[in-house]
Amino acid sequence: MLKAFKYRLYPTEEQATLLNKHIGSCRFVYNLALETKQTAYAGFKTNLTCFDLVKQLPELKKECVWLKEVNSQSLQQAINNLDTAFTKFFKGQADFPNFKKRTARQSFQIPQNVRVEDCKLIIPKFKKGIEVKLHRLLKGTIRQATISKSPTGKYFVSILCETGETNKSKPEIKEKSTVGVDLGIKSFLVASNGETFSNPKYLRTAMSRLKFVQRRYSKHKGKKTKHRLAILHEKVANQRKDFLHKASTKLIRENQSIAIEDLNISGMVKNHSLAQSISDAGLGMFVTMLEYKAEWYGVNILRIGRFDPSSKTCSICGVVNKDLTLQDREWTCANGHTLDRDVNAAENIKTFALRDKV
Missing domain, CATH: 3.30.420 (Nucleotidyltransferase; domain 5)
Incomplete structure (x- = not known):
C-alpha cells in the first residue's frame, strides 16, 4: 500500500534559495517542453515523446548554465509530468495542459535518492540535509518525495512510501450496515x-477580514499586506481540511x-x-x-x-x-x-x- 506522509521543512536561508531555484527551474523546463511539443506538432506534425524531450536537456544546460545547480532527475520528472498530463488529456480524463505560472502551486519532485536521517531530509544537492519536523512516524520504504512552497513562504515535503500493508478486504454489502x-x-x-x-x-466567516485586507492590498500592493492576505487564506484552507x-x-x-x-x-x-x-x-x-x-x-x-x-x-x-x-x-x-x-x-x-x- 502506498501512503504519503507530509512534514514541515525548516531550511536555512541558503537552502531556501536553492529550493526556490529547483521550483523555478522545473517550472521553466515544463513550460519549455510544452512549447516545444506544441511547436513541433503545429509546424511539422511531429509528436515529440517524453524521451525526445529528455534528450534535449544536456544541450539546454549548455545554453542555460544555471540549470546545472538543480537536480537533473527533478528536471526529467517535470517532463514526465507533462507527458502524463498529455496522456490524461487524450484519455478524456483532464483538460489540455496549460503553462505553469509563478503564482500557481510551487513544487518539484525528487523521484529517487530520498532519505530521512536524524530529523533531516537528505536529497540530491542537499547533502547536509534539510531540517524536518517529524510530527508522526514515517512508515515503509521511501519511493519519492515532493517539496512544495506555500503562498505564505512555508516549505513542506510529501514523502510517498510503500508501507508493505495490504488493503483490508471489504465486507458484504448489507442494508443494516x-x-x-x-x-x-x-x-x-x-x-x-x-x-x-x-x-x-x-470562508464566509473570514470574509469581512479578507475583504478589509484585500482592499489594502489593492491600494498599496505591499508585500506585507499580500503576505497577510495569504495567511488568512491559508488559515481558512487548513480549517476546512481539518473539518473534512x-x-x-x-x-x-x-x-x-x-x-x-x-x-x-x-x-x-x-x-x-x-x-x-x-x-x-x-x-x-x-x-x-x-x-x-x-x-x-x-x-x-x-x-x-x-x-x-x-x-x-x-x-x-x-x-x-x-x-x-x-x-x-x-x-x-x-x-x-x-x-x-x-x-x-x-x-x-x-x-x-x-x-x-x-
Whole structure:
C-alpha cells in the first residue's frame, strides 16, 4: 500500500534559495517542453515523446548554465509530468495542459535518492540535509518525495512510501450496515441514520477580514499586506481540511458501506450564485478523502447517478415531486407525508444504491 506522509521543512536561508531555484527551474523546463511539443506538432506534425524531450536537456544546460545547480532527475520528472498530463488529456480524463505560472502551486519532485536521517531530509544537492519536523512516524520504504512552497513562504515535503500493508478486504454489502449520505451547502452532510454535520462555512466567516485586507492590498500592493492576505487564506484552507478529515474519518470508522451521489462538482461551480458556497464546503475534496480512506480500511463506497431524483422522490411511498425547487427545504408528497429535504435525499440515496446490491 502506498501512503504519503507530509512534514514541515525548516531550511536555512541558503537552502531556501536553492529550493526556490529547483521550483523555478522545473517550472521553466515544463513550460519549455510544452512549447516545444506544441511547436513541433503545429509546424511539422511531429509528436515529440517524453524521451525526445529528455534528450534535449544536456544541450539546454549548455545554453542555460544555471540549470546545472538543480537536480537533473527533478528536471526529467517535470517532463514526465507533462507527458502524463498529455496522456490524461487524450484519455478524456483532464483538460489540455496549460503553462505553469509563478503564482500557481510551487513544487518539484525528487523521484529517487530520498532519505530521512536524524530529523533531516537528505536529497540530491542537499547533502547536509534539510531540517524536518517529524510530527508522526514515517512508515515503509521511501519511493519519492515532493517539496512544495506555500503562498505564505512555508516549505513542506510529501514523502510517498510503500508501507508493505495490504488493503483490508471489504465486507458484504448489507442494508443494516449501509448509510446514505446527502452532501449539501446548508447542512454539509446529512446521513440516513439521522447524523448531521453542519456546514462551518469558514470562508464566509473570514470574509469581512479578507475583504478589509484585500482592499489594502489593492491600494498599496505591499508585500506585507499580500503576505497577510495569504495567511488568512491559508488559515481558512487548513480549517476546512481539518473539518473534512474529521468528518470523513468518522463516517469510515462507523460504517461498513457508504452510499453517495455522483456529484458534478465542476458543473455546480459554474453556477455563479452557488460557486463560492460550493468551493467553501470542499465537497470534491471530501469525496476524495472518503474514497482513499475506504480503500485503507475496507469500506464499500456505493454511488448513484447524478440524475437520480433522490431529493424529489418520497422515501416513504415513492411519489415523485417534479415541482420541487432548491428553496423547498420541507415538502409534503401527494400522499400527505411531510419530508425534510436532506434527510429524505439521504434515505433515497441509500435505497437507490442498494437496489442492485442486496
